[in-house]
Amino acid sequence: MKAFTYERAKDPVAAARAATRPGAKFLAGGTNLLDLMKIEVETPTHLIDVQDLGLDRIEKTSEGRLRIGAFVTNTALAADERVRRDYGVLSRAIVAGASGQLRNKATTAGNLLQRTRCPYFYDTNMACNKRKPGTGCSAIGGYSRQLAVVGSSNDCIATNPSDMNVAMRVLDAVVETVTPQGQMRAIPIADFHRLPGNTPHVETALQPGELITAVTLPRPIGGTHVYEKVRDRASYAFALVSVAAVVQKDGSGRVAVGGVAHKPWRVEAAEAAMPQGAKAVTATLLADARPTRDNAYKVPLVERTLAAVISQARTA
Ligand SMILES: Cc1cc2nc3c(=O)[nH]c(=O)nc-3n(C[C@H](O)[C@H](O)[C@H](O)COP(=O)(O)OP(=O)(O)OC[C@H]3O[C@@H](n4cnc5c(N)ncnc54)[C@H](O)[C@@H]3O)c2cc1C
Numbered sequence: 001m002k003a004f005t006y007e008r009a010k011d012p013v014a015a016a017r018a019a020t021r022p023g024a025k026f027l028a029g030g031t032n033l034l035d036l037m038k039i040e041v042e043t044p045t046h047l048i049d050v051q052d053l054g055l056d057r058i059e060k061t062s063e064g065r066l067r068i069g070a071f072v073t074n075t076a077l078a079a080d081e082r083v084r085r086d087y088g089v090l091s092r093a094i095v096a097g098a099s100g101q102l103r104n105k106a107t108t109a110g111n112l113l114q115r116t117r118c119p120y121f122y123d124t125n126m127a128c129n130k131r132k133p134g135t136g137c138s139a140i141g142g143y144s145r146q147l148a149v150v151g152s153s154n155d156c157i158a159t160n161p162s163d164m165n166v167a168m169r170v171l172d173a174v175v176e177t178v179t180p181q182g183q184m185r186a187i188p189i190a191d192f193h194r195l196p197g198n199t200p201h202v203e204t205a206l207q208p209g210e211l212i213t214a215v216t217l218p219r220p221i222g223g224t225h226v227y228e229k230v231r232d233r234a235s236y237a238f239a240l241v242s243v244a245a246v247v248q249k250d251g252s253g254r255v256a257v258g259g260v261a262h263k264p265w266r267v268e269a270a271e272a273a274m275p276q277g278a279k280a281v282t283a284t285l286l287a288d289a290r291p292t293r294d295n296a297y298k299v300p301l302v303e304r305t306l307a308a309v310i311s312q313a314r315t316a
Pocket residue numbers: 025026027028029030031032033034035050070096097098099102105106107108109110111112113114161162163164210211212213236237238239
């Protein structure tokens with residue numbers, strides 16, 4: 001690991017200002033960043049520990065929304081009574097991820113920003129446009145079984161690995177931030193994560209130094225909440241494909257898919273076909289899919305997982 005300096009931030013704006021220093025990074029639970037530092041995929045020269053900022057509460061707003069502090073742990077969020085009752089898909093998605101120990105440390109902001117699990121991103125001997133812009137993409141023409149089938153580019157076919165993000169997308173969460181200039185921003189989750197295009201190293205709408213302070217969930221939308229994750233083993237594995245859905249009594253609903261793109265994948269136009277079933281939804285959801293030889297299995301897997309989710313919701 002490379003040498004770095006460390007500070008504990010006491011105030012969000014001061015933390016954001018400190019993060020504009022070249023080579024600076026925020027440190028939350030550290031479960032992703034420290035792993036990447038150990039293998040020198042991330043090489044920050046200064047860490048700003050942001051866990052003492054007091055942003056660790058879950059509060060109901062006067063408009064009936066639920067505001068989740070950036071450093072609420074994944075364990076606390078999944079266990080919160082209001083989340084389990086009104087936003088069950090979020091609770092289920094979080095519990096489907098990582099392990100109990102990791103969820104005790106991992107934070108809401110850190111989970112939103114966790115990096116891809118593309119194997120070439122982790123191997124500093126291999127070309128990777130995300131890790132080192134302009135070097136090429138080893139996954140294209142390489143081993144791509146776990147990688148993206150839709151929304152990818154000629155520069156990167158990585159996926160967003162988070163379970164939580166898929167549920168946040170189906171719930172239309174809003175990410176709240178503060179900039180180094182002290183301005184607050186509210187970024188809809190649909191616009192928060194980016195597609196790779198020709199800048200796969202730019203993964204979100206955050207500006208340099210911008211600190212996530214909270215994530216707000218809109219008022220509860222009712223319905224049956226389901227999260228289904230398909231993975232290589234029953235626990236401690238990232239999604240090959242996952243489906244987050246909220247299904248209403250009349251068969252209408254919302255659906256977002258994980259494991260298939262550089263961001264949680266939701267196409268609102270596809271949801272009109274929910275009452276017709278999984279095949280009709282998938283036809284629009286993955287209309288632009290460009291799978292590789294290794295991951296073409298994901299297209300039928302999305303349809304089958306969605307069929308299972310719709311069936312679960314109907315019998316719930
Ligand atoms: C073995 C293993 C298995 C896992 N399995 C899964 C899984 O199945 N599903 C899943 O979803 N996840 C899984 N994870 C990932 C885990 O969920 C993430 O590591 C965790 O959510 C990251 O949160 P953190 O608080 O530790 O982030 P950190 O590692 O502290 O930070 C991650 C990134 O976020 C930035 N950051 C942190 N806070 C802020 C902020 N407030 N504003 C701006 N930037 C910020 C940091 O600078 C860093 O770049 C797994 C991890 C491991 C190690």
